[in-house]
Amino acid sequence: MTALARLFRRLLGTLALLALPLLALTFAAAPAGAQQSTPTGSAAPGDASPFSGQEQDAIDRRVRAYILDNPEIIMQAVQILRDRQEQQAENARRQGVRQHAEALRDSGPLPVLGNPDGDVTIVEFFDYRCPYCRQVSNLALATAKADGNVRVIYKEYPILGPDSEFASRAAIAAAMQGEYAAFHKALMTEVQTVNQDSVMRLAEMMDLDIAQLKADMQSDTVTQTIQRTRQLGQQLRINGTPAFIVGTEVAPGAISRDELEKMIAQARQEG
Structure with missing residues (x-):
């Protein structure tokens, strides 16, 4: 995994931690335990961080600050996810109609x-x-x-x-x-x-x-x-x-x- 890919995974982890309360309200019907996220500041199993602890903390603070300054991106992400799920459900229904x-x-x-x-x-x-x-x-x-x-x-x-x-x-x-x-x-x-x-x-x-x-x-x-x-x-x-x-x-x-x-x-x- 490249350093850029590892960084992107960490950014997603930070976003997930901030968005979790909203996601919990939006998708209250989701099965318990379906949402998991990698704790901020820790690498995914088997990954070695390309950054020192201080560098990673600085990145996390910047990401957190950006999200707090632009909270609308959380709802945008939620809406994108909802639209994607609805489209997947519609495609599944269409396929089911063909099959049955x-x-x-x-x-x-x-x-x-x-x-x-x-x-x-x-x-x-x-x-x-x-x-x-x-x-x-x-x-x-x-x-x-x-x-x-x-x-x-x-x-x-x-x-x-x-x-x-x-x-x-x-x-x-x-x-x-x-x-x-x-x-x-x-x-x-x-x-x-x-x-x-x-x-x-x-x-x-x-x-x-x-x-x-x-x-x-x-x-x-x-x-x-x-x-x-x-x-x-x-x-x-x-x-x-x-x-x-x-x-x-x-x-x-x-x-x-x-x-x-x-x-x-x-x-x-x-x-």
């Missing part, structure tokens, strides 16, 4: 909505108890209807507790009776509070076969559908709902109609 394209296009026991023969597919991961999902509950279908050549596949992704899973099980079971689209829409737009009682009241109002619904809700088909979707969501790093996937692009959160249409156009351009 077949699973994404497989609707399982649920119907393909929109135009089943469309040239572009909108995949939406959602939770019935998610307020943001409810705000954009008609976005995918309305966009597909306006386009005329778009498929819509819903992924039941209950991540907000037992009531969410109960609702997803009921919706998948309703699909077995040919009533998925209506049941899904009603849960999203007409049922104010989604819980076990309100879900079953809706099933009764829609004249579903309740005994069959309850049996299907506990079936292997329903259980495996939810398990596969959860596994797929984890593989794609989908940590919240809603999440829209079109082509190789993943858009987490409640997006606009314009954003979704741009994703569709991009998917067609990519072929």
Whole structure:
């Protein structure tokens, strides 16, 4: 290792020590013990310092003084790191979409909505108890209807507790009776509070076969559908709902109609 490289490592060590409190606040979710730094004034294992102790202390004081006089560089470094991590996560999601394209296009026991023969597919991961999902509950279908050549596949992704899973099980079971689209829409737009009682009241109002619904809700088909979707969501790093996937692009959160249409156009351009 050259003397310049050793000096650069020491400068980074000093910066890390000063930035550590800010980094701890910014990345509070990072695993404990993930951040380590070389103490100021000591060489990395196996490295021999090219400077005397006095020379190294003088360098460290100058570096520290510069950082204290220009503290904005710490936040700039934090922002660069955050941007880099977000880009890495986006690239990983895109790669995951390519790897799991077949699973994404497989609707399982649920119907393909929109135009089943469309040239572009909108995949939406959602939770019935998610307020943001409810705000954009008609976005995918309305966009597909306006386009005329778009498929819509819903992924039941209950991540907000037992009531969410109960609702997803009921919706998948309703699909077995040919009533998925209506049941899904009603849960999203007409049922104010989604819980076990309100879900079953809706099933009764829609004249579903309740005994069959309850049996299907506990079936292997329903259980495996939810398990596969959860596994797929984890593989794609989908940590919240809603999440829209079109082509190789993943858009987490409640997006606009314009954003979704741009994703569709991009998917067609990519072929």
